[in-house]
Amino acid sequence: MTTTTAPARPPVRRLPAGGPVRALLAALVLAGTVFGALLTAAGPAAAHAALTASNPKDGAVVATAPAEVSLTFSEHLAMGDDSIRVLGPSGQRADTGSVRDLSADGRVVHAVGLRPGLPDGTYTVAWQAVSADSHPISGAFTFSIGAPSATTVPLPGGETGGGLVGFLYDAARYTSYGGFALMVGGAAFILLCWPRGASVRSLQRLVARSWTVLTGATLAMLLLRVPYTGSGKLADAFDLAGLQEVLETKTGAALVSRLLLLGAAALFIAVLFSTYAQRVRAGVGAGGGTGDGTEAEGTDGGRADLAFGLGVGGAVVSAGIAATWALSEHASTGIQTGVAMPVDVLHLLAVAGWLGGLAALLTALRREPSIEPAAVRRFSAVAFVCVVVLAVTGLYQSWRQIGSWSALTGTEYGQLLLAKAALVAVLVVIARFSRRWTARLVTAPAVPGPQKSPELKESTAAAAGTASPSAAPAAAPSSRPEEPGAAEENVTGAAVDPARAAQLARQRTALADTARRKARDADPVRSGLRRAVLAEAAVAAVVLAVTTVLTATEPGRTEEAADRAAVSGSSPSADSRPRGPAEATIPFDTGGPNGKGTVRLTLGPAAPGANELTLRITGTAGKPLEAPEVRASFTLLDQEIGPLPVTPVKVAPGQWRAGRVQIPMPGDWLVKVTVRTSDIDQTTVDENVKIG
Numbered sequence: 001m002t003t004t005t006a007p008a009r010p011p012v013r014r015l016p017a018g019g020p021v022r023a024l025l026a027a028l029v030l031a032g033t034v035f036g037a038l039l040t041a042a043g044p045a046a047a048h049a050a051l052t053a054s055n056p057k058d059g060a061v062v063a064t065a066p067a068e069v070s071l072t073f074s075e076h077l078a079m080g081d082d083s084i085r086v087l088g089p090s091g092q093r094a095d096t097g098s099v100r101d102l103s104a105d106g107r108v109v110h111a112v113g114l115r116p117g118l119p120d121g122t123y124t125v126a127w128q129a130v131s132a133d134s135h136p137i138s139g140a141f142t143f144s145i146g147a148p149s150a151t152t153v154p155l156p157g158g159e160t161g162g163g164l165v166g167f168l169y170d171a172a173r174y175t176s177y178g179g180f181a182l183m184v185g186g187a188a189f190i191l192l193c194w195p196r197g198a199s200v201r202s203l204q205r206l207v208a209r210s211w212t213v214l215t216g217a218t219l220a221m222l223l224l225r226v227p228y229t230g231s232g233k234l235a236d237a238f239d240l241a242g243l244q245e246v247l248e249t250k251t252g253a254a255l256v257s258r259l260l261l262l263g264a265a266a267l268f269i270a271v272l273f274s275t276y277a278q279r280v281r282a283g284v285g286a287g288g289g290t291g292d293g294t295e296a297e298g299t300d301g302g303r304a305d306l307a308f309g310l311g312v313g314g315a316v317v318s319a320g321i322a323a324t325w326a327l328s329e330h331a332s333t334g335i336q337t338g339v340a341m342p343v344d345v346l347h348l349l350a351v352a353g354w355l356g357g358l359a360a361l362l363t364a365l366r367r368e369p370s371i372e373p374a375a376v377r378r379f380s381a382v383a384f385v386c387v388v389v390l391a392v393t394g395l396y397q398s399w400r401q402i403g404s405w406s407a408l409t410g411t412e413y414g415q416l417l418l419a420k421a422a423l424v425a426v427l428v429v430i431a432r433f434s435r436r437w438t439a440r441l442v443t444a445p446a447v448p449g450p451q452k453s454p455e456l457k458e459s460t461a462a463a464a465g466t467a468s469p470s471a472a473p474a475a476a477p478s479s480r481p482e483e484p485g486a487a488e489e490n491v492t493g494a495a496v497d498p499a500r501a502a503q504l505a506r507q508r509t510a511l512a513d514t515a516r517r518k519a520r521d522a523d524p525v526r527s528g529l530r531r532a533v534l535a536e537a538a539v540a541a542v543v544l545a546v547t548t549v550l551t552a553t554e555p556g557r558t559e560e561a562a563d564r565a566a567v568s569g570s571s572p573s574a575d576s577r578p579r580g581p582a583e584a585t586i587p588f589d590t591g592g593p594n595g596k597g598t599v600r601l602t603l604g605p606a607a608p609g610a611n612e613l614t615l616r617i618t619g620t621a622g623k624p625l626e627a628p629e630v631r632a633s634f635t636l637l638d639q640e641i642g643p644l645p646v647t648p649v650k651v652a653p654g655q656w657r658a659g660r661v662q663i664p665m666p667g668d669w670l671v672k673v674t675v676r677t678s679d680i681d682q683t684t685v686d687e688n689v690k691i692g
Contacts, residue, residue: 069086089149094123180348225249271310335400402414424543583600601673625677630648630650635669
């Protein structure tokens with residue numbers, strides 16, 4: 001016997017069940033990619049350690065070859081063999097390749113021995129290391145034995161930590177912070193605010209996929225450490241020998257520890273969404289609780305014990321994961337590290353509790369409009385505690401990393417910190433609106449759950465193979481034989497077509513989603529709260545990006561200390577550097593129309609080593625002159641050195657600049673400047689400049 005059914009409705013297109021979760025995670029990954037691109041465009045990350053002195057000094061000329069070259073740094077760092085290389089005038093290795101640690105009495109000194117019998121000439125010292133806060137640093141300078149000479153060794157361009165590898169590493173760094181915040185904050189939201197959320201699929205996806213994102217980003221950072229701190233070549237990410245060396249470093253150990261702790265976090269998540277969720281459902285179904293975290297009298301204490309155990313275990317695992325950042329980045333270096341690292345752990349946990357909890361609340365408000373007002377009220381209290389912890393720990397971290405008011409406004413770290421403080425202030429203002437909506441939600445009537453429409457009831461009954469009250473009466477028995485491929489009859493006499501059942505299931509899900517969205521949008525209080533939380537989450541993503549930039553920026557206290565060392569004479573070749581730059585004004589006339597003008601030359605610090613050349617070209621009226629081409633050269637006539645060509649770059653109308661102009665030794669240098677004002681009109685003028 002067959003049963004006639006209503007004509008098939010066209011399939012209803014529905015949003016993916018994990019839409020909000022996918023949107024949050026996709027936004028996180030996209031923001032990480034864009035953020036990494038911005039960091040790459042800005043150049044390699046600033047380092048915590050800086051070179052403060054060297055022997056021989058930068059640009060020095062020594063009578064005989066020294067036995068070794070030593071470098072002094074402002075902070076402890078990791079160096080291995082070949083971290084310091086000394087190259088002769090023709091590019092040949094002049095060092096023994098073995099780096100020794102000579103640190104003592106608070107001074108961080110590393111040295112490499114030189115080979116005997118080195119000839120006279122100019123030698124290039126190139127060094128590369130990893131600072132104590134995990135960032136790669138590098139640099140180079142020159143010195144001469146006997147007398148300066150021409151050299152074929154170009155100074156490195158400072159690409160360590162930049163390029164494609166730097167872009168990928170910075171994106172993974174940001175993504176890992178975001179994954180940690182979403183995972184920890186989402187789990188805390190369920191345990192502390194809304195236990196019934198353990199059974200909500202959208203929250204399960206949020207926490208589980210955040211764990212996946214954090215694990216993947218951590219693995220990527222571990223593999224990228226080799227090229228990030230070394231060659232800069234992406235192919236070296238699979239260098240097993242280099243990976244073994246990374247595992248022996250502090251950062252490598254922290255990343256491996258994070259992966260192990262993520263294994264424990266996976267077990268925590270499994271128990272949270274299985275055993276704990278089942279007990280919450282059993283308690284609600286038996287009338288033992290409301291599902292929002294409150295217990296009715298006589299409720300079995302098993303769920304409370306499990307919740308307590310999950311809370312303690314989750315807090316330990318979360319603190320351990322947060323400690324992998326504290327033990328390997330800024331908190332592990334500088335002053336008061338014993339206090340700074342626990343404070344950093346608290347800071348990260350507060351960030352996760354607030355920002356990750358915001359994402360979880362937004363997901364719940366969007367996918368589960370029946371969330372109890374008491375749960376929202378509890379999150380508001382948790383968020384307030386997190387903000388207080390953030391304020392206290394943030395003030396301490398700011399004092400520790402900045403150290404002075406001048407560094408707050410005069411360093412990149414201080415400026416980023418001010419930007420972060422402004423964004424947090426915006427977050428607090430938006431949070432006040434959220435708290436107002438929360439207060440209105442508590443006093444507003446409960447939102448009824450989505451009701452099944454007649455179409456939904458009919459689809460449910462048809463998919464189950466039974467008739468609904470609204471369904472058409474069964475057709476009379478037919479003697480027509482079954483067509484080939486017809487579905488077999490079930491015990492009730494109704495045919496169950498798998499394709500039809502799947503279609504009805506899709507319709508049923510789509511209708512349920514539509515009813516849920518209608519119920520959600522029908523409540524103006526919840527809609528207002530959802531918009532406020534969405535605004536908070538958007539600003540929070542920017543705060544997370546600025547925080548990640550701060551972890552890759554040299555702290556203001558360290559930057560100012562390095563500047564003071566340079567002024568006081570402890571930096572390389574500081575004893576020969578004058579207090580001000582050398583300046584000269586040179587008139588010129590190319591002979592063509594508008595060919596007369598003046599070149600104002602500024603060379604700083606006018607000392608052996610790296611200098612910056614600035615040329616300002618003005619016409620007869622004193623206005624900037626647009627010259628198609630400007631070139632310069634340096635010649636030391638009495639030593640027959642040069643000309644050393646320099647090609648400045650135009651940086652503004654009438655202004656040209658060249659950085660890292662290498663002057664090998666002091667003396668009266670002849671500076672020649674060539675100015676071209678048209679295709680055929682040009683002239684070369686010169687002036688003597690005192691160096692050193």
